Amino acid sequence: MTDQGIGASVKRKEDLRFITGKGQYVDDINRHGQAYAVFARSPVAHATINNIDVSEALASPGVLGVYTGADLAADKIGGLICGWMIHSKDGSPMKAGAHPALAQGKVRYVGDHVAVVIAETLDQAKDAAGLIQVDYGELPAVVDVASAQAAGKAQIHDEAPGNTGYQWHLGDKDAVDAAFSKAAHVTKLDIVNNRLVPNAMEPRAAIGDYDAGQDQFTLYTTSQNPHVARLVLSAFIGIAPENKLRVIAPDVGGGFGSKIFIYAEETVCIWAAKKVGRPVKWVAERTEAFLADAHGRDHVTTAELAMDASGKILALRASTKANLGAYLSTFASSVPTYLYAPLLSGQYDIPAIYCEVDGAYTTTTPVDAYRGAGRPEATFVVERLIEVAARETGRDPAEFRRMNFIKSFPHQTPVIMAYDAGNYGASLDKALEMADYKGLAARKAESAKKGKLRGLGFSAYIEACGIAPSRAVGSLGAGVGLWESAEIRVNPVGTIEVLTGSHSHGQGHETTFAQVIASKLGVPIEQVSIVHGDTDKVQMGMGTYGSRSGAVGASAIVKASEKIIAKGKRVAAACMEVPEDSVDFENGEFLGRGTNKKMTFGEVALQAYVAHKFDPEVIEPGLKEGSFYDPKNFTFPSGVHIAEIEIDPETGHTRIDRWTAVDDFGILINPMIVEGQVHGGIAQGVGQAMLEHTVYDENGQLITGSFMDYTMPRADDLPSYNVAMTTTPCPSNPLGVKGCGEAGAIAAPPALINAITDALGHEDIAMPATPQAVWRAAQKSARKMAAE
């Protein structure tokens, strides 16, 4: 079974349907009699709604219904929620205004949902949406997070004075101040972590369906966590009790965080399905995705690093303003707080850390988790500080990192996290060798001869994955537990269905989870089906985000498989007429120890269901077991990425010459899939560092609202990557896995900016380092060199 089990680069089982065009995404599903929803969205960033006149739209051909926030309120449909309570420094709870699915009295960003039209055809719905007349009383926009809390700025929510959601902090301020006061050197940086639009290639979509005969709602939705969607839609928004609400997330075309959240559109579709008595389908156009999918990042930070004369880091402090957007999205409050500051220790032994974060509202699209979610922002702060500190003190950036690495484990950081295992020096050594660090000087000289500027940048990142121990996150304000469930159903012929609460939207669970079963139960992956994404099939689950499917989801499968083996041993013992405690399970066979008796897994499954050979008072028939696995710690993937670039100072074009990634994800279930995750993460990180930027004008209009205006990384922007692994098994879960989904996106931006600033010879460039920005910065380099 080793050719299929844990550690094998098995080709993906799910691929056949995708390469033949037979995937089933939400937009590929059509329900009998379905109607189409189109949302009328606010064209202004901030305004009171004085009046909405829908009469003309209602009279438009094919229109079945036009609804506004007043209709939701009349039906007692609750607003969208944020599931993580943050408390400010002064102990007060975060301040959040109501977030209705359709605006009530006020709009707060361009794209805010004002009304919905349901019509027989999509074109009729679009035509009618254009006929809705809204009388807006325009208010000033608040766009820039750095000044959002300033006196005199327009007030976005009455409940949040000064547009402040919270003023949060973490760490020991006094200890940090004391360390800074005796520092031999302090490095200080002002950092902007640019705002990004997730842009999964499949736009969000929803179909609401109501069966009046059964009083049963079914929602098809592009979700990373359909059970959480059902929970929120039921318990908080009030669509229907959970037993009357089925949520199906079929094939989902990428998520990157943006499909975690419970949005207005699916809420309205499932509600309106009963209203109009027809299935209601909505599919986002790309521009709607730009306007209404939760954005990512958007931090403004001042950060300082204190070190002693020997180069030992003494302390780190950071002050961050984080843009929350116009409303608190589902997990928005946690991203710039508990997913950010606890990672500020990086891979380093830093005795004292203090971080304060102001979460501020603006009249922009809500901001929430995007691939990495807080951890890229933290890593960018740490790895830029480290690189610049090395340069300022004349130290080699690799050796400066090495001397400050955490070298013994477990390691308790001053900011919550207890790192369980790691070997940071091993990743660094391997990366230095693969990147031919020794040859850098010669390559720089070669580039200089051609009039080019060559630079190399490091990023030694850490992340906290496998989210998360329920009690731990509960103590930090999370409204949910973050365990995962698995159920293994063994059929009488020995084939297996595994029901998991994890959700695959590109990660390949149908393959990797089957590999776990192959290793544990000895059943070929062809005989294992993975079932996910349907609340009527899988009882409960928390979904996929935060690189948790392996560490938490697959661990639940391991726990359930252990129960299957235990039950199988009892059945086998009865059948073989040997004592229960003398049955071993090896390579898919139950063996009577010290006898020549054995039964295959399939034979035992059959006997479990036939139930002729054991006493039902002692052993229940059947072979089906479940597990809820709650991790005891986060996992801590880490690694070193090295970017080497060459700038043409005449054009500002930056060519990525080579990319070296050495990651420690613990045990790998499928190395091929893991490498693919690394590739994709790096591409998104490169996108942030060099290409992608979300721009609002001073009136709050989104200037980068399509693929014409927002630069997505394309094949010819990117290099091939040199990816390798080191392996320190994670001691905190039964598989020893850590998670790999976000690493590239976390590691890449500081590696690239460190490389570009190395080439430029100064630190004065922000993300994204577009050709124009690099050209300007290179002119400054030229002047600097001339002056010297």
Place this chain on the structure above:
Amino acid sequence: MIKLSLTVNGRRATADIDPRTLLVDFLRSNLRLTGTHVGCDTSQCGACTVHLNGQSVKSCAVLAASCEGAEVVTIEGLATGTTLHPMQEAFREHHALQCGFCTPGMIMAGVDIVNRHGAKLDEATIRKELEGNLCRCTGYHNIVRAIETGAAAMAGAKVAAE
């Protein structure tokens, strides 16, 4: 409404359509060929790439009405029975897909690149030719590998056929 008659994946298709119908909507809605995807509104992403009279086009930027008498091949028409096209095989072999949403367009674009440039493709050519197709999952690394392999396999298949 106007009458449209064309050949899709070797089968004749006839329908009365609204003149403003895009080819992608005709394929997806009228013929239920949902393998061709819509990922943007601006013909930037390439998820809707199909072959029209042997050439790669973005079907979101083609009016169905302009396809009278045309031959269209979509991702559903690329395999021969249960035998996958070499480019499809190459995408699976090289893990050139994750969520699968861009994949049909990528494969159709990949076949077209080989048709136009031949089997000997260098990495720079492939990357340049993929300018019109966006993928958010793979970082393109494995897509490039797949098209290299698919190109060689297509050439091999052609030689075998001759």
